[in-house]
Amino acid sequence: MTGVMLVTGGGRGIGAATVRLAARRGYAVCVNYASAAGPAEALVEEISGRGGRAFAHQADVAREDEVETLFAAVDRELGPVTALVNNAGLTGQISRLDAAEAEAMRRVVEVNVMGVLYCARAAVKRMSSRHGGGGGAIVNISSAASFLGSPGEYVWYAASKGAVDSFTIGLAKEVAGEGIRVNAVAPGMIATEIHAAGGDAGRLERIGKTVPIGRYGDPEEIAEPVLWLLSEEARYITGEILKVTGGR
Ligand code: NAP
Secondary structure (H helix, E strand, O other): OOEEEEEOOOOOHHHHHHHHHHHHOOEEEEEEEOOOHHHHHHHHHHHHHOOOOEEEEEOOOOOHHHHHHHHHHHHHHOOOOOEEEEOOOOOOOOOOHHHOOHHHHHHHHHHHHHHHHHHHHHHHHHHOHHHOOOOEEEEEEOOOHHHHOOOOOOHHHHHHHHHHHHHHHHHHHHHHHHOEEEEEEEEOOEOOOHHHHOOOOOHHHHHHOOOOOOOOEOOHHHHHHHHHHHOHHHOOOOOOEEEEOOOO
């Protein structure tokens, strides 16, 4: 076994592609989901059917108590986590800031920022040599929004991903001497349901054409660099924010 991986929001989109690739590479995987049990359970069945090891667990990463229960479930089912992918995220409905609702912005910050902090903290407690752990690696899923700013679409989402980037740099330095590497992947335009969920299903095709490489990306094209950053091949890389944007 390569290790024990937890992918938050692992039932759909970029998370699901990461889970699939991780299982193929020999990880035992926990597929966390918030509300869509069907795709998460189907993914677990698919992996089990190929002889892999996986289970699904519902938890809202924005809730500290649910994150604690999630990590305890991983301990019990697979053993302590050695690889964490902080992937769960949302944008909120597309609008200018002056038309945005406070509750919607708060939810984005709670999931995209507090969720990452809670999960990383729980992982550090299990991975760090300071706590008797055997080391590990964390990849946070940021966004090109962090450096583009997403004006007119969701500046609050861009700000939440900026926080993820700063956190990645800081935590990487904090735990580098304890056997833990922390990196981020910042995807560009990737074909998932997040664009329709934000209220603009045509966004992918429209903006995809403006990407320097000439098209939008597939979730698998994010999963591959994530798995690489978690692997031994990236053992001297920490605190890095890797843009995977087709040149945006
Ligand atoms: P997606 O297809 O909409 O999937 C989002 C996933 O996050 C779902 O599995 C969802 O769970 C989960 N999730 C949402 N809120 C959650 C919560 N509170 N607790 C636990 N899980 C939660 O989106 P995606 O495009 O794959 O996005 C994955 C990550 O990539 C996000 O962090 C996003 O910001 C980032 N990203 C995406 C793009 C892109 O173009 N697609 C670009 C840059 C960055 P359920 O299945 O239960 O709903």
